[in-house]
Amino acid sequence: MSTSLANIRNEPQAVHDNRLEALERIQHRFADDRLLVRRGGQVTEIAPSHYKVGGLSSIARLGDIVEHRGHGRNRRGEIVQIGRDEVLVAPYESSGDVGVGDAVFTRGPIAITPHPSWRGRAIDALGRPIDGGTPLIRNATQDAAESIPPAALARQRVETGFMTGVRVIDIFTPLCFGQRMGIFAGSGVGKSTLLAMLAGADAFDTVVVALIGERGREVREFLEDTIGVASMAKTVAVVATSDESAMMRRRAPDTAMRVAEHFRDRGDRVLLVLDSITRFAHALREVAIGAGEPPVARGYPASVFTELPKLLERAGPGMEGTGSITAIISVLIDGDDHNDPVADSVRGILDGHIVLDRSIAEQGRYPPVNPLASISRLAGKAWTPDQLVSKLKALISRFEDTRDIRLLGAYQPGADPDLDLAVRQVPVIYEALGQSPADGPSLDPFSDLARHLKSKDRNHVQAE
Numbered sequence: 001m002s003t004s005l006a007n008i009r010n011e012p013q014a015v016h017d018n019r020l021e022a023l024e025r026i027q028h029r030f031a032d033d034r035l036l037v038r039r040g041g042q043v044t045e046i047a048p049s050h051y052k053v054g055g056l057s058s059i060a061r062l063g064d065i066v067e068h069r070g071h072g073r074n075r076r077g078e079i080v081q082i083g084r085d086e087v088l089v090a091p092y093e094s095s096g097d098v099g100v101g102d103a104v105f106t107r108g109p110i111a112i113t114p115h116p117s118w119r120g121r122a123i124d125a126l127g128r129p130i131d132g133g134t135p136l137i138r139n140a141t142q143d144a145a146e147s148i149p150p151a152a153l154a155r156q157r158v159e160t161g162f163m164t165g166v167r168v169i170d171i172f173t174p175l176c177f178g179q180r181m182g183i184f185a186g187s188g189v190g191k192s193t194l195l196a197m198l199a200g201a202d203a204f205d206t207v208v209v210a211l212i213g214e215r216g217r218e219v220r221e222f223l224e225d226t227i228g229v230a231s232m233a234k235t236v237a238v239v240a241t242s243d244e245s246a247m248m249r250r251r252a253p254d255t256a257m258r259v260a261e262h263f264r265d266r267g268d269r270v271l272l273v274l275d276s277i278t279r280f281a282h283a284l285r286e287v288a289i290g291a292g293e294p295p296v297a298r299g300y301p302a303s304v305f306t307e308l309p310k311l312l313e314r315a316g317p318g319m320e321g322t323g324s325i326t327a328i329i330s331v332l333i334d335g336d337d338h339n340d341p342v343a344d345s346v347r348g349i350l351d352g353h354i355v356l357d358r359s360i361a362e363q364g365r366y367p368p369v370n371p372l373a374s375i376s377r378l379a380g381k382a383w384t385p386d387q388l389v390s391k392l393k394a395l396i397s398r399f400e401d402t403r404d405i406r407l408l409g410a411y412q413p414g415a416d417p418d419l420d421l422a423v424r425q426v427p428v429i430y431e432a433l434g435q436s437p438a439d440g441p442s443l444d445p446f447s448d449l450a451r452h453l454k455s456k457d458r459n460h461v462q463a464e
């Protein structure tokens with residue numbers, strides 16, 4: 001079956017139906033005199049990743065968008081630093097064709113105006129469609145320049161669990177609506193595959209997928225094969241691939257979060273999947289260092305560690321009467337070093353972490369989740385029968401602790417009944433937890449596990 005984004009595009013009819021909204025938008029633009037009279041400046045200095053513009057300092061605000069009138073088409077950039085005489089602009093596309101003296105106009109803060117019809121579409125960091133579909137319908141009202149997370153005490157409580165359909169997660173690290181969870185692993189261990197499996201969870205009304213710094217080849221695979229067309233119909237994908245500018249990769253998570261906030265405010269239960277936050281941190285670092293900020297921790301400037309919580313705090317439960325944003329983000333552990341400053345900082349902000357181990361993947365056990373190292377800080381509020389899980393963890397821990405002894409042949413069956421049970425059952429538990437995207441979601445992981453253990457026990461008895 002050919003699965004393509006084109007199948008789930010919006011009907012062209014919807015565009016015509018929306019003329020009224022377009023009119024409203026035009027009226028809105030004329031109501032704002034900042035957008036009516038464009039103020040301009042001139043390029044004074046050019047570097048590979050930035051350029052400086054004179055004449056905008058008095059009107060520019062940090063984060064404002066500027067438009068550069070080059071020889072070809074207009075190109076956009078963002079103001080990242082404001083000096084007395086000049087502002088520093090980081091372009092969204094390469095600044096190769098910028099010349100000294102070129103005109104640059106301010107466009108005010110960026111406007112991402114999500115619309116319910118965006119589901120099923122793929123957009124770039126600036127909110128432009130990249131799936132070859134019809135033009136996007138946009139909301140008439142513009143968002144505030146910067147989204148503010150709901151006040152701590154005005155938020156709903158996080159206490160409703162949901163099933164992801166991935167057995168090892170539902171058993172050992174059960175999740176709640178509004179929870180923020182990280183998947184920590186080295187490169188190539190299986191983060192993206194697990195994220196895509198989680199993105200297929202049935203429990204959500206809308207899924208927002210932010211792919212940051214991924215390889216271009218992987219993006220289509222992720223959207224079309226792994227998530228599949230059924231889930232794609234309720235998914236908005238925000239994509240900034242590894243070859244796009246640092247500015248696009250830096251902007252993409254914010255765009256994705258704005259889309260998620262829009263659907264949350266309509267009352268949806270939103271799942272935000274972000275792959276990966278580390279590449280976002282790399283983009284933040286690139287831009288901040290380009291703007292002259294000094295590096296403080298392993299090359300990362302201090303602002304990186306204020307931007308990360310600012311973004312992640314926007315996920316979580318909404319105010320009473322709205323929905324929630326459940327966030328699952330992947331964290332790349334550079335060189336499998338779990339004390340990486342980005343991983344450390346992100347771990348502290350999140351409500352739990354799922355650790356993927358290279359050694360488990362090397363044994364061919366997928367998803368390679370280490371149940372002993374992973375925790376969900378809201379597990380008590382989800383649906384898991386706690387005692388059973390502690391028992392399973394104790395068995396696994398016993399099995400792993402004695403792995404070396406058993407390899408050396410020092411294990412004697414009959415001496416320790418607990419160890420005997422672990423040796424007999426843990427390999428079966430591991431087998432039952434194995435799941436690939438093709439297997440589909442599991443509806444009741446505990447019954448699956450029990451069924452598996454029972455059938456193996458029966459085989460065991462028959463063999464004897």
Ligand SMILES: Nc1ncnc2c1ncn2[C@@H]1O[C@H](COP(=O)(O)OP(=O)(O)OP(=O)(O)O)[C@@H](O)[C@H]1O
Nearest residue numbers: 186187188189190191192193194366367435436437
């Ligand atoms: N659940 C699974 N079932 C079977 N194979 C899997 C599973 N998860 C991962 N793999 C295998 O591991 C490989 C790497 O997975 P994936 O691309 O998800 O890793 P990653 O951690 O996202 O990598 P990167 O750091 O490069 O982004 C896949 O190509 C696949 O062969």
Ligand SMILES: [Mg+2]
Nearest residue numbers: 191192193275
């Ligand atoms: Mg990946």
